[in-house]
Amino acid sequence: MKAILPTLIASIALSLSASSAIADEATDLYSQGLALKAQGKTDEAIASMQAAVAARSTHARAWASLGHLYKKKGEIDKAISAYEQATTTVKKDAGLWSSLGMAYYRAKRVDDALVALEKSCRLNPKNPDVHANLGVIKRRKGDLPAAVRHLEFAYKYNSGDAITANNLAIAYGAAKRAEDAVRLFKVAIALQPNTAEYHFNLGVIYRRQEEVEKAITSYERATDIDPKHSKSWYDLGHMYRLDRSDDKAIEAFRRYYELKRGSDPAAARDAAAQIESLGGTAPDAKPTPKSRKSPKRRRKGKRK
Numbered sequence: 474m475k476a477i478l479p480t481l482i483a484s485i486a487l488s489l490s491a492s493s494a495i496a497d498e499a500t501d502l503y504s505q506g507l508a509l510k511a512q513g514k515t516d517e518a519i520a521s522m523q524a525a526v527a528a529r530s531t532h533a534r535a536w537a538s539l540g541h542l543y544k545k546k547g548e549i550d551k552a553i554s555a556y557e558q559a560t561t562t563v564k565k566d567a568g569l570w571s572s573l574g575m576a577y578y579r580a581k582r583v584d585d586a587l588v589a590l591e592k593s594c595r596l597n598p599k600n601p602d603v604h605a606n607l608g609v610i611k612r613r614k615g616d617l618p619a620a621v622r623h624l625e626f627a628y629k630y631n632s633g634d635a636i637t638a639n640n641l642a643i644a645y646g647a648a649k650r651a652e653d654a655v656r657l658f659k660v661a662i663a664l665q666p667n668t669a670e671y672h673f674n675l676g677v678i679y680r681r682q683e684e685v686e687k688a689i690t691s692y693e694r695a696t697d698i699d700p701k702h703s704k705s706w707y708d709l710g711h712m713y714r715l716d717r718s719d720d721k722a723i724e725a726f727r728r729y730y731e732l733k734r735g736s737d738p739a740a741a742r743d744a745a746a747q748i749e750s751l752g753g754t755a756p757d758a759k760p761t762p763k764s765r766k767s768p769k770r771r772r773k774g775k776r777k
Contacts, residue, residue, distance in 0.1 A: 499529035506538060518542055526558070533562040537569055544576060552576045567597035575606060586610060601630040605637050608644060617648045628657075635664035639671055646678055654678050669699035673708075680708060688712050696728075703732040703740075710747060723753040730756050 506521035519542050525535040540555035556573035563569060574589030587610055594603050608624035611617075624641040631637045642657030658675040665671065676691030689712045695705040706729040713722035730744035734756075745755035 499525045499532050499535070502528060503532060503535045503538070506535065510538065510542065515542055515545060519546075530558075531562045533559045533566075533569075536562065537572070540572060540576065544572075544579075549576055549580045553580060565596055567593045567600065567603070570596065571600070571603050571606075574603075578606070578610065583610060583614065587614075599630075601627040601637075605631070605640065609640055612640075612644045612647060617644065620644045621648055632660075633664065635661045635668065635671070638664065639674065643674065646674075646681075651678055651682055667698055669695040669702045669705065672698065673702060673705045676705065676708060680712065685712055685715050689716065700728075701732060703729055706732065707744070710744075714751065719751050723748050723751050726751075727753075727756060 502521050502525035506518045506525060509518035509521055519539065522535045522539045522542065526532050526539065529535075536555050536559035540552045540559060543549070543552035543555060553573065553576045556569060556576055560566070560569050560573055570589050570593035574586045574593060577583075577586035577589055587607070590603055590607050590610070594600070594607060597603070604623040605627035608620045608622075608627060611623060612620035621641070621644050624637070624644050628634075628637050628641050638657050638661040642654045642661060645651075645654035645657060655675065655678055658671060658678065661668070661671045662675065672691045672695040676688045676695065679685075679688035679691060689709065692705045692709040692712060695702050696709065699705075706725050710722045710725035710729060713719070713725055726744045726747045730741050730748070733744065734741040745757075749755050
């Protein structure tokens with residue numbers, strides 16, 4: 474018995490020493506990966522983080538870093554797998570659940586995104602970014618009261634953020650709160666006056682309210698900022714038609730046609746039909762060939 478005890482103690486000591494060495498190796502590889510990431514060496518950083526989790530599969534920070542690196546490369550499925558591993562190891566980290574939720578969202582796994590983001594929100598109820606993301610997803614799912622509630626919370630803490638103001642305005646518009654929508658779109662425009670999409674969104678509210686002149690002004694501003702903003706040209710065509718400015722309407726639909734003819738044939742055909750309905754000539758329309766009369770044959774007279 475006395476001979477067995479020292480042997481057992483030595484065996485345990487060796488086991489602990491080996492575990493410690495593995496842990497140290499994983500930590501060193503993780504630190505190396507962070508250094509490579511800071512240098513912008515994404516692929517090398519990924520390789521180092523992969524080695525770290527191979528050395529210690531429960532290294533949550535290495536899994537999380539892998540998720541961030543894969544997301545940066547646009548490899549969303551790999552990012553999701555890494556974040557899932559991280560949240561399996563550390564179950565109560567609000568930031569990890571938020572990252573996983575947005576990765577799900579980018580992969581169009583909207584229901585999974587909601588579950589992850591709601592868990593993040595429960596763990597940290599005061600994170601405005603999580604509320605903002607939940608608000609956008611809830612609106613797209615049709616849950617307008619929840620969308621407005623989350624986005625209002627986000628805007629309360631991020632009132633200087635144009636994207637948050639714009640998203641809240643969209644939710645207000647969807648909820649038929651036109652005055653609130655106009656107010657928030659104007660806030661977004663004041664914060665980022667050269668974003669065409671914000672002017673377009675304001676124009677949509679004015680169009681729905683049948684305020685034609687205001688809608689035209691907003692759409693024109695959008696096309697001034699971004700001449701390739703096709704949605705604005707299309708709506709402008711209809712607003713000009715209502716304003717009895719047919720020549721301007723034809724030109725707006727023509728611009729829309731030019732932007733869509735290579736990528737969206739159905740939209741281009743619609744634009745061509747709009748132009749013809751206004752009395753214009755559809756782009757690329759082949760002119761009707763004029764009928765040519767056959768020359769009369771001269772009768773051959775009898776030779777005298």
